[in-house]
Structure formats: structure tokens, C-alpha cells
Amino acid sequence: MPGWSTLPGVERTTLITGGSGFLGAHVVAAAVARSQAEGTLAEPLGPLVVAQCRSSALLAPRFCSPREAAQWIEADLLEGLAGLLERVQPTEIVHCAALSRAADCESDPAGARALNAEVPGQLAAWASTHGARLVHVSTDLVFGAEDAPRGGFSETAAPGPVSEYGRTKLEGERAVLEALPTATVARLPLLYGNSAGRGLGASDSILEQVERAERPRLFVDEWRTPLEVSCAGAALVELLDFEAPGVVHLAGPERVSRYELGLAVLTSMGLSLEEAEAELQPIRQEELDAGAPRPRDVSLNAAQAAEALSVELPGVSSGLARAH
Numbered sequence: 001m002p003g004w005s006t007l008p009g010v011e012r013t014t015l016i017t018g019g020s021g022f023l024g025a026h027v028v029a030a031a032v033a034r035s036q037a038e039g040t041l042a043e044p045l046g047p048l049v050v051a052q053c054r055s056s057a058l059l060a061p062r063f064c065s066p067r068e069a070a071q072w073i074e075a076d077l078l079e080g081l082a083g084l085l086e087r088v089q090p091t092e093i094v095h096c097a098a099l100s101r102a103a104d105c106e107s108d109p110a111g112a113r114a115l116n117a118e119v120p121g122q123l124a125a126w127a128s129t130h131g132a133r134l135v136h137v138s139t140d141l142v143f144g145a146e147d148a149p150r151g152g153f154s155e156t157a158a159p160g161p162v163s164e165y166g167r168t169k170l171e172g173e174r175a176v177l178e179a180l181p182t183a184t185v186a187r188l189p190l191l192y193g194n195s196a197g198r199g200l201g202a203s204d205s206i207l208e209q210v211e212r213a214e215r216p217r218l219f220v221d222e223w224r225t226p227l228e229v230s231c232a233g234a235a236l237v238e239l240l241d242f243e244a245p246g247v248v249h250l251a252g253p254e255r256v257s258r259y260e261l262g263l264a265v266l267t268s269m270g271l272s273l274e275e276a277e278a279e280l281q282p283i284r285q286e287e288l289d290a291g292a293p294r295p296r297d298v299s300l301n302a303a304q305a306a307e308a309l310s311v312e313l314p315g316v317s318s319g320l321a322r323a324h
């Protein structure tokens with residue numbers, strides 16, 4: 001793969017920030033699986049995968065087995081980043097924590113900037129000083145000012161966010177690469193899959209609403225290249241083993257509307273197409289105020305990562321089959 005090479009194996013301590021989040025829980029599971037495959041979780045060394053969360057670690061969802069295979073640490077990154085890093089001394093970091101709800105970023109731009117832009121810069125500066133590998137998680141919503149070209153935005157396309165979330169995440173990307181040019185900034189698309197019954201992500205949120213007989217309203221004029229969340233987690237962990245400086249896109253191969261994704265979610269649960277259509281309301285963006293400006297088409301082209309990684313970046317039907 002041009003510009004990518006495999007890093008030599010080192011004794012490692014892997015820190016996953018935002019380990020309690022929708023994505024982070026799957027990154028923790030993938031990191032534990034990788035350590036188990038390598039035998040580095042064996043006693044007496046103890047767990048070398050450390051997961052950070054802000055609220056109660058006891059309540060954090062765990063997809064790994066055994067549950068205690070990762071060590072959990074509660075820390076608010078806005079106040080406790082330096083202390084966390086000094087305590088853990090990670091050799092590698094997957095940074096998932098963020099203010100991830102676009103409406104929250106719109107109502108609290110300063111808070112969004114602090115967590116989505118300043119914290120990643122500080123983390124990258126620490127990684128630079130201490131020689132740690134950093135994979136920083138970003139988003140397709142750094143695009144949106146223009147529609148994606150046919151085939152999706154490539155890594156070299158010029159970003160153009162339309163929301164505070166997208167703007168602050170783009171600032172975070174730039175802060176990371178300025179402090180640590182060897183870091184990998186992994187842009188992810190809309191994620192779907194198992195959220196441990198929390199109704200998070202693009203599929204569980206729909207299933208939860210359908211269960212409450214709410215008939216979810218889904219856009220027919222908003223397109224993404226969605227990815228199943230456990231595959232995203234595994235791909236991020238695999239990226240730790242590459243020297244892949246700069247921006248990398250991780251996304252599914254299919255461009256679908258939110259409504260098409262909703263139909264796929266429900267038919268994957270055994271409904272007929274007619275039954276699925278009856279459960280959903282197709283709407284256009286102009287019909288709903290979602291609390292933040294919404295782009296139309298932020299499809300990503302992830303051909304480079306799909307070729308380089310052994311983890312599959314599946315299409316919607318095989319991703320959903322894996323998820324539910």
C-alpha cells in the first residue's frame with residue numbers, strides 16, 4: 001500500500017478513550033481480541049488494554065470476554081487528560097471520545113471545540129513527546145458543503161463542514177496532524193450495529209423507535225456510506241499496526257440514503273419490504289429541523305483502506321447480518 005508499512009511489534013499498553021461509547025466499546029473488544037491472539041493478556045502481566053470512560057465504568061457495555069480483560073478508568077478528558085496519560089503511559093492510543101451529537105455541538109460550540117479539537121491536539125502532543133502511536137477518530141461530517149463526487153470523497157478531497165460538530169472535528173484532525181504528523185486520522189461514516197440495548201447508532205435507534213411504534217422519519221435525500229460498528233472497531237485496531245500517516249477513510253462500499261438503510265435494517269430482522277415500508281416515514285431534509293445543519297451526501301471512498309487492511313469493510317446487508 002503506498003505510504004503504509006507495518007510497525008515492528010513492541011511491548012504495548014493500548015489506551016482507548018471513550019471506551020463506553022457506541023464505537024469505543026467495540027474498539028475495546030477488538031483490542032482485547034488482538035492482545036489475546038498475541039498472548040499478551042496472559043498473567044502475570046495483567047491487562048494491557050486500558051479503556052477510559054467519563055461516567056461509571058461499571059455501567060460501560062463490554063463486548064469482550066472475559067469482561068475484566070480490559071482495565072477501565074474513569075476520567076473526564078477536559079480536566080484529567082494529563083493525569084490519565086501519566087498514569088497509563090500508553091504506547092498506543094485509539095482516541096474515540098468526543099462530543100458526538102451534532103445538536104449538542106450546535107448548542108455548546110465552546111464545549112465542542114474543547115473536546116473535539118483541543119483535547120485531540122493535547123493528546124497528540126503527549127504522544128509525540130512519548131513516542132506513542134495515535135489513531136484519532138474523525139468523521140465524514142468534515143465534508144458536506146458540497147455533495148460527494150461519484151465514488152465518494154477520497155482522502156485528498158478538500159473538507160467543507162456545515163455544522164459545529166464537523167467544524168470542531170476538522171479542527172481536531174488538524175491539531176492532531178500538526179502535533180504528530182505520523183498519527184493516523186481515521187474518518188468514519190455513519191455507524192450501525194450492536195449498541196448493547198442503548199438505542200445508539202443508525203440501526204439500534206431505528207429498532208428502538210419501531211419497538212415503541214413511533215414510525216421513524218428517515219431522509220430520502222441524505223446519503224452516506226455506512227459501516228458496521230464492530231468492523232469499524234477492528235479496522236481502527238488494525239491501523240495501530242500500520243505506519244499510515246495522515247488521513248484514512250474507513251467506510252462501507254455502498255452509498256445509501258438514511259431511508260434505504262432503515263429498510264435494510266428492518267428487512268434484516270425478518271420483515272418483508274412492504275412491512276418495513278409500513279414502519280418507516282420517508283421524509284426530505286427540509287421537513288425536519290434536526291437541531292444542526294445537515295449535509296446531503298458525505299459518502300466516503302475507502303478503497304485505500306479496503307485494500308490494505310485484512311478487516312473487511314462490509315456492505316450493508318452483510319454488515320447487518322453480522323450485527324443482529
Ligand SMILES: NC(=O)c1ccc[n+]([C@@H]2O[C@H](COP(=O)([O-])OP(=O)(O)OC[C@H]3O[C@@H](n4cnc5c(N)ncnc54)[C@H](OP(=O)(O)O)[C@@H]3O)[C@@H](O)[C@H]2O)c1
Pocket residue numbers: 017018019020021022023024052053054055056075076077078095096097098099100101115137138139140169188189190191192200201202
Ligand atoms: N456514531 C457514528 O455514527 C460516528 C460516525 C463517524 C464518526 N464518529 C466518531 O466516533 C467517535 C465515537 O463516537 P460514538 O458514536 O461512539 O460517540 P458516543 O457514543 O457519544 O461516545 C462518546 C464517548 O466519549 C466519552 N466522553 C464524552 N465526553 C467526555 C469527556 N469530557 N471526557 C471523557 N470522555 C468523554 C463518553 O464517555 P461517557 O459515556 O462515559 O460519557 C463516551 O465514551 C467520535 O470521535 C465520533 O466523532 C462516530
